[in-house]
Amino acid sequence: MQDLGQSVIIGENVSEIASESRSDYISHVLCEKGECSFVFNDTEFTLVAGESMIITLPKLFLPVQKSRDFKATVIFVHTDFIHTLETTSNYGIQGSFRLFRNPVLKLNDEERERCKRDFENVKWRLSNRNHEFYTESVGCALQQLFLDFFDFQLSKLDEKERVAPQSSELVTRYLAMLESGEYRDHRDLTYYADKLCVTSKHLSETCKKVSGFPARYWINRFTAIEITELLKNKSLSISEIAYKLNFSSPLHFNNFVKSVFGVPPQQLRG
DSSP: OOOOTTSEEEESOGGGGGSGGGTTEEEEEEEEESEEEEEETTEEEEEETTOEEEESOGGGEEEEEEOTTOEEEEEEEEHHHHHHTOOSOTHHHHHHHHHHHOOEEOOOHHHHHHHHHHHHHHHHHHHOTTOTTHHHHHHHHHHHHHHHHHHHHHTTOOGGGOOOHHHHHHHHHHHHHHHTTGGGTOOOHHHHHHHTTSOHHHHHHHHHHHHSSOHHHHHHHHHHHHHHHHHTOTTSOHHHHHHHTTOSSHHHHHHHHHHHHSSOHHHHHO
16 A cells, blocks of 8 residues: 555635645645635636635635634645646646636536535545555546546636647647746747747737636746745845846846836735
């Protein structure tokens, strides 16, 4: 029997999604009672009983308030473990982008029951530690949960919203470059288009179709997330942060922050 360690964790505290200890987890939530409101990617959402949600980028999640009777189950799955479970479905990347725009899944009665069974199955498999194939057993239960979530989302897609595998692959490769940290040295869209052997226009239009946002948005978004984190470190000066992110000058950095956040970095830092 293999030990999963902290790869899969069951919880009830939605606020834990925003904790530093869960920064490398994807959170799957099933609301059983009441409701809670939260901010994700600067947009406010409400999760009510019978709905589910998936938070793929916990840094963008901020809990606001919840009703006194609010009750939910949260399945935290470490991203390293999720990568070992990836299905061959081409819908995965498109589903992730839709969750970025709106992480809440509104379920009908049948979907709600299926989701509830999936959550119970994961919890049961996780507790059944004497299983000779414990890790594989938990992994299969999670895969079923993921596939059902994909199915819930696909059933709500119009035919015109579906994206060709080639387009999803292009955007996946583009985001992988950004996730690796290339945005620190390259914030020019032409650089990425050349690396991907497409035009800047094609890359931007494909990103817009797949993710709902043009390609340049993602460069700015990844940069903005890191700027927000670096500004929390009061021991770093504005000039040092600008240097870390390879801006040509503190003035250039200041202008970038104002264009993205609407205020200078000193005001963001508070």
